[in-house]
Amino acid sequence: MTPRDRRICRKCWNAKITPVYHPETVTVQYDGEEWSLFIPKMPVFQCPACGHQPKGWGRYEIGQVVNHALAKKAGVLMPDEIAAMHDPDVYNYRKIARAITSFSGKSVYWASISCWEDGMCVQGRAMDAILRRYRRHLQNCKERTAE
Ligand SMILES: [Zn+2]
Numbered sequence: 001m002t003p004r005d006r007r008i009c010r011k012c013w014n015a016k017i018t019p020v021y022h023p024e025t026v027t028v029q030y031d032g033e034e035w036s037l038f039i040p041k042m043p044v045f046q047c048p049a050c051g052h053q054p055k056g057w058g059r060y061e062i063g064q065v066v067n068h069a070l071a072k073k074a075g076v077l078m079p080d081e082i083a084a085m086h087d088p089d090v091y092n093y094r095k096i097a098r099a100i101t102s103f104s105g106k107s108v109y110w111a112s113i114s115c116w117e118d119g120m121c122v123q124g125r126a127m128d129a130i131l132r133r134y135r136r137h138l139q140n141c142k143e144r145t146a147e
Contacts, residue, residue: 009047010054017054019043019061030070031124037069064119071119076128077135079119085135103137104130 007016024042028035042065045057071078086096097110108127115121123131 009050009052011052012047012050015047015049017045017047017052017057019045019058026066028066028070030074030122035070035073037066037073039065039069041065060120067119067122071122074122074125076123076125077116077131079117082113082123082131083117085131085138100130100134103134106130 005016007018009015009017021041021043023038023040025036025038026042028037043058043061044053046053068078093110093114096113097108100108100113106127108130112121112123116123
């Protein structure tokens with residue numbers, strides 16, 4: 001017996017739900033403002049046989065695509081740039097959060113960092129400024145120890 005495939009369309013049972021991509025403009029709230037974002041390849045999850053679009057599918061992928069476009073337009077650090085700040089050998093969100101908090105005096109929750117790096121949320125511009133200052137601080141420390 002083959003395991004039940006969750007992607008099989010529950011409407012026609014004939015095909016697997018797959019993403020198709022089309023351009024779309026979305027409006028999101030960010031930093032208290034409304035942002036209009038053009039997404040050239042927005043994923044839409046649907047059944048190729050009957051066209052059924054199950055609700056809630058691809059929430060993660062769609063969230064990442066939208067937040068990527070938002071971070072780019074807002075000019076803030078991208079998820080991979082935030083992830084690249086930290087030493088991969090001592091990767092611990094709680095430690096990172098404590099370090100940024102003691103550096104900036106502004107409390108940062110560890111789950112926020114994980115969310116930014118995942119592309120599931122975008123740091124506000126005030127927080128982005130803190131992250132950039134912290135990144136510069138880390139670079140300075142590294143240069144000092146290299147000398
Ligand atoms: Zn179907």
